[in-house]
Amino acid sequence: MAVTVDSELLDGGRLLPLVEDFYTIQGEGFHAGKPAYFIRLGGCDVGCRWCDAKYTWNPKLYPPTDVRTVIDRATACPAQAIVITGGEPLLYPLDVLTRALRAKGLEIFLETSGSHPFSGVFDWVCLSPKRQQPPLEEAYGRADELKVIVESEADFEWAERNAARVSAKCRLYLQPEWSVAERMMPAMVEYAKANPRWNISIQTHKYMHIP
Numbered sequence: 052m053a054v055t056v057d058s059e060l061l062d063g064g065r066l067l068p069l070v071e072d073f074y075t076i077q078g079e080g081f082h083a084g085k086p087a088y089f090i091r092l093g094g095c096d097v098g099c100r101w102c103d104a105k106y107t108w109n110p111k112l113y114p115p116t117d118v119r120t121v122i123d124r125a126t127a128c129p130a131q132a133i134v135i136t137g138g139e140p141l142l143y144p145l146d147v148l149t150r151a152l153r154a155k156g157l158e159i160f161l162e163t164s165g166s167h168p169f170s171g172v173f174d175w176v177c178l179s180p181k182r183q184q185p186p187l188e189e190a191y192g193r194a195d196e197l198k199v200i201v202e203s204e205a206d207f208e209w210a211e212r213n214a215a216r217v218s219a220k221c222r223l224y225l226q227p228e229w230s231v232a233e234r235m236m237p238a239m240v241e242y243a244k245a246n247p248r249w250n251i252s253i254q255t256h257k258y259m260h261i262p
């Protein structure tokens with residue numbers, strides 16, 4: 052699916068297609084368990100078959116929203132960390148939003164497929180690579196955390212191919228695709244035990260029944 056990004060319409064990132072913003076617990080990866088304010092942007096052209104956020108894909112459903120309204124809501128709650136996700140947030144210029152959040156003393160985390168050029172300032176980048184639209188080279192260098200979704204055993208080899216490209220300090224996670232999590236978990240546990248650079252990430256928010 053082609054996603055057209057009209058940066059004039061977005062006024063250089065002062066406006067962004069906001070799907071939703073909410074205060075919850077980061078459910079996945081290195082920061083799992085940490086309270087965080089989520090900002091979810093609309094639009095994604097990657098098209099993962101099992102995506103749990105398909106409602107975000109069409110950016111036209113989400114009119115450009117003044118980032119100041121989101122920043123005001125984020126700073127009005129006790130959150131110390133912000134997660135910027137989507138959709139694919141790197142479709143948009145993120146400097147205005149992220150610099151304003153940083154000026155408020157907030158930690159800024161990014162969830163991305165890495166398939167579009169970087170913009171913005173981040174304290175933590177979670178790179179979740181997708182075969183059908185792989186990360187750009189710069190994304191591997193920026194990743195603090197590599198989170199590979201495992202749908203079948205073939206994904207272990209894909210995980211290793213990605214791990215070979217990230218920096219030495221990057222944390223490595225295998226996360227089961229939600230609909231097959233129970234079935235895949237034994238093989239994932241064995242894989243991590245045999246290859247202990249890898250950690251297991253599960254989508255804990257789905258067990259907690261929170262957003």
Ligand SMILES: C[S@@+](CC[C@H](N)C(=O)[O-])C[C@H]1O[C@@H](n2cnc3c(N)ncnc32)[C@H](O)[C@@H]1O
Pocket residue numbers: 095101102103104136137138139140162163164165178179198200226227228229230254
């Ligand atoms: C909805 S995506 C949005 C950010 C970005 N487009 C990306 O894919 O990283 C947020 C995270 O959820 C993961 N995810 C999406 N659907 C999933 C599923 N069915 N099971 C497990 N993880 C999933 C993605 O791989 C990504 O790490």
Ligand SMILES: Nc1nc2[nH]cc(C(=O)O)c2c(=O)[nH]1
Pocket residue numbers: 075076077078079104136137162256261262
């Ligand atoms: N609680 C919670 N944690 C998450 N971590 C990454 C998410 C995402 O959709 O990017 C997500 C999400 O949707 N909810």
Ligand code: SF4
Pocket residue numbers: 095096097098099102103104105137138139164181
């Ligand atoms: S890249 Fe992220 S938002 Fe886009 S389809 Fe895949 S999981 Fe969903």
Ligand SMILES: [Mg+2]
Pocket residue numbers: 103104
């Ligand atoms: Mg999610």
